[in-house]
Amino acid sequence: MNLPNKLTILRMIMIPFFVVALLIPAIPYHNYIALGIFVIASLTDLLDGMIARKYDLVTNFGKFMDPLADKLLVCSALICLIELGRIASWMVILIIAREFIISGFRLVAADKGVVIAASYWGKFKTVFQIIMVCLMIADLAWLRTVTAVTAWIAVALTVISLIDYLYKNKEVMKN
Numbered sequence: 372m373n374l375p376n377k378l379t380i381l382r383m384i385m386i387p388f389f390v391v392a393l394l395i396p397a398i399p400y401h402n403y404i405a406l407g408i409f410v411i412a413s414l415t416d417l418l419d420g421m422i423a424r425k426y427d428l429v430t431n432f433g434k435f436m437d438p439l440a441d442k443l444l445v446c447s448a449l450i451c452l453i454e455l456g457r458i459a460s461w462m463v464i465l466i467i468a469r470e471f472i473i474s475g476f477r478l479v480a481a482d483k484g485v486v487i488a489a490s491y492w493g494k495f496k497t498v499f500q501i502i503m504v505c506l507m508i509a510d511l512a513w514l515r516t517v518t519a520v521t522a523w524i525a526v527a528l529t530v531i532s533l534i535d536y537l538y539k540n541k542e543v544m545k546n
Contacts, residue, residue: 373428375437378419382440385412386447393451393508406508412444413501441497442470448504457507462526466500469533476536480543487540492532499525 372380385408392398393405419437423429449463473493480487503525506518 372432373423373430375419375423375428376430376433378415378422379433379437379440382412382415382419382444383436385415386444389444390447390451393448394454402508402510406505409444409448409504409508416441416444438474442474445500445504446470448508452504452507455510457510458522462522465526466529469529472533473536476540476543480540483543485540485543487536487543490532490535490539492528492535496525496528496532499528 389405389408389412392401392408395401398404416437419433423433446467449458449466452458453460453463477487499521503518503521506514506521
């Protein structure tokens with residue numbers, strides 16, 4: 372197993388520790404521990420992709436598991452943040468629905484032998500979602516306005532990236 376795939380597995384292993392740290396206030400400094408775990412896990416995503424492309428270590432395992440690990444991390448965080456009252460459930464439903472739609476669309480495309488690359492809108496969406504989650508985990512009173520604005524931007528980018536994705540790849544759904 373190569374390093375990028377090990378980083379993907381590490382990211383998945385970190386998720387339960389992140390959830391426990393975030394949801395158990397009896398743990399001293401639990402928000403900061405959760406934030407640290409989330410940031411490190413997010414950085415492994417960036418790192419595994421860079422290493423895989425640079426050293427030609429792209430594998431079928433990585434193509435499947437890397438996006439799955441990303442979705443599990445972000446969705447776990449968002450669901451926990453609903454429980455903590457830091458994000459509206461409709462926002463999370465919209466974000467998760469987009470991920471399901473895109474994943475399904477990619478499966479249809481793959482069945483037809485078409486590989487669909489991530490767009491810049493999708494990358495911006497991901498960056499804003501990660502920033503939003505970090506701000507919501509930190510839960511700092513003096514950043515509440517910035518957090519709210521970031522959440523709205525993340526949701527808007529979620530919708531824009533979905534529309535862009537479907538429009539650019541509409542040929543995949545024909546027949």
